[in-house]
Amino acid sequence: MKFLVIDHVSHTYFTRQSAVTALEDVSLAIEEGEFVSFLGPSGCGKTTLLSIIAALIKPTEGTILLEGNKIDSMNPSVGYMLQQDYLFPWKTIEENIFLGLKIIGIDTNEAKQKALNLLSEIGLKGVEKHYPHQLSGGMRQRAALVRTLAVNPKILLLDEPFSALDYQTKLKLEELVWKTLKDYNKTALLVTHDIGEAIVMSDRIFLFDARPGRIVHTFIIPEELRSLSPFAARQHPRFSELFQSIWKELDQLEKNR
Amino acid sequence: MKRTDSDIQLLHEQYLASLQKEKRFVRFFQLLIFLIFFLVWEVASKQQWIDPLLFSSxxxxxxxxxxxxxxxxxxxxxxxxxxxxxxxxxxxxxxxxxxxxxxxxxxxxxxxxxxxxxxxxxxxxxxxxxxxxxxxxxxxxxxxxxxxxxxxxxxxxxxxxxxxxxxxxxxxxxxxxxxxxxxxxxxxxxxxxxxxxxxxxxxxxxxxxxxxxxxxxxxxxxxxxxxxxxxxxxxxxxxxxxxxxxxxxxxxxxxxxxxxxxxxxxxxx
Known part of the structure; x- marks a missing residue:
């Protein structure tokens, strides 16, 4: 049985002026522990698909199955990380990372301690009592990752979580997130428009085309890149090779439009 | 020439002193306006420049x-x-x-x-x-x-x-x-x-x-x-x-x- 199954999902947004099909007949399956990326131009429905998996919106058609169970209500087994950290400015870092535990009602001392351990593991020891504005962008995004992981989700949805960071911070954070997710054997789904990021982070890349959003190509990342950490993978000769072929594919999509 | 720590400290003290001075300046004039207002009111009333029945003192x-x-x-x-x-x-x-x-x-x-x-x-x-x-x-x-x-x-x-x-x-x-x-x-x-x-x-x-x-x-x-x-x-x-x-x-x-x-x-x- 596949871990996550997206089965013939379509979604249409209605406005007064028009009906826009954001996703058309998207089907895919993800194994447990796999890291996949959705890559594509803006408007290809990547974020819509994530929102559907997180049950934030209901698809017009199709179903999502997590471990064989239909997802149709918001569910703590799906963790969601946004483009920006959205740490609550009036809460301390500690209160922020306990947020999910509290909402679900599992804020036991043990769970809290786990979250604090994760915080120090991720290099944020000693900021528990700080407020978000006292932290840098990269630190805040790391705290947001801890907040998401604290409730121990089965699958992690990453919606361009590095796009608001400067390049250096972004590389460091890719490394950290990749390692953390591998250590905890988490299944993850990354939405990005950064080809390099998709290659170094994932096991598989789904290439999306826009209007309507649909999968046009699947790239399987070769084993030698998969085993490398993101930073090391960027140096590998196969990296630029793959980069070129994805680039060409994307370029072709744009020309055909 | 490289500035030493004590130089920087001195400059910082000067900066703080200037802030303090500015604050005192503002306070002084706020107080002055307050005093002048009541003083003028009092004098004007006593000298019958304004009608004390209406404006009191x-x-x-x-x-x-x-x-x-x-x-x-x-x-x-x-x-x-x-x-x-x-x-x-x-x-x-x-x-x-x-x-x-x-x-x-x-x-x-x-x-x-x-x-x-x-x-x-x-x-x-x-x-x-x-x-x-x-x-x-x-x-x-x-x-x-x-x-x-x-x-x-x-x-x-x-x-x-x-x-x-x-x-x-x-x-x-x-x-x-x-x-x-x-x-x-x-x-x-x-x-x-x-x-x-x-x-x-x-x-x-x-x-x-x-x-x-x-x-x-x-x-x-x-x-x-x-x-x-x-x-x-x-x-x-x-x-x-x-x-x-x-x-x-x-x-x-x-x-x-x-x-x-x-x-x-x-x-x-």
């Missing part, structure tokens, strides 16, 4: 103040007005915020209520005074109602707007953890709107004073508003001016208190 007002303090009548008037204003202010803000919450909770209600809110907001609330007094009786209740009613609608409109403008992504974060509507409201919408609520508090301080003073004009039993209307009727303008100065002082204290709450509540933004 600081010394006369002071005399009246000590006299009224001594016989205890002033404190009871001040107490009554302060009580009514505080209660009107708290009620107005609380009910306004509650109404805003209701509008947020039921989006349909807000659509339906929209034109009514506009009309209620545009209407001068003090015009309701006579009706309130007839309905609630000439006393505390109707005056407090005046103090509250004058700020409810504007609070509702401002706070509701701020509820709607809270970044939807905060709610999204909570929803991904499976939060229900109540948890979204308490966890994101309300705390994110605190700065707006506080700033409506500041406006409401002024509004509640208006409501209560007008209420006291109409009921004419006790309080600072009564003192003004009474002084006006017996042509004792020393009494009118004393009440006015007291109102100004009390309103300032209330405003400062709200400022203090603001600092405490939103220190970490």
């Amino acid at each position: 600081p010394s006369n007002i002071w005399e009246l103040l000590t006299e009224k303090l001594a016989d205890g009548s002033l404190l009871s008037h001040v107490g009554v007005t302060l009580f009514e204003t505080l209660l009107g202010f708290v009620l107005g803000t609380l009910l306004g915020t509650l109404l805003a919450a209701a509008l947020w909770w039921f989006p349909r209600l807000s659509k339906v209520a929209d034109p009514y809110l506009v009309v209620l907001n545009a209407m001068p609330k003090v015009a309701l005074g006579p009706i309130l007094i007839v309905a609630l009786g000439p006393g505390f209740t109707s005056i407090i109602a005046m103090g509250a009613i004058i700020s409810i609608i504007i609070t509702t409109i401002v706070v509701y707007t701020s509820f709607k403008e809270v970044d939807a992504n905060y709610v999204k974060v909570l929803k991904t953890f499976g939060a229900n509507r109540w948890q979204c409201f308490i966890g994101a919408i309300l705390p994110a709107s605190f700065p707006t609520i506080i700033s409506t508090l500041k406006v409401n301080v002024g509004l509640s004073w208006v409501g209560v003073i007008v209420g006291e004009f109409l009921v004419s039993k006790q309080g600072l508003g009564y003192m003004i209307i009474y002084g006006f009727q017996v042509f004792n303008f020393t009494l009118v001016l004393l009440s006015l100065l007291l109102i100004a002082a009390l309103a300032t204290v209330m405003y400062q208190a709200v400022g203090y709450i603001e600092k405490k509540l939103i220190k970490n933004r």
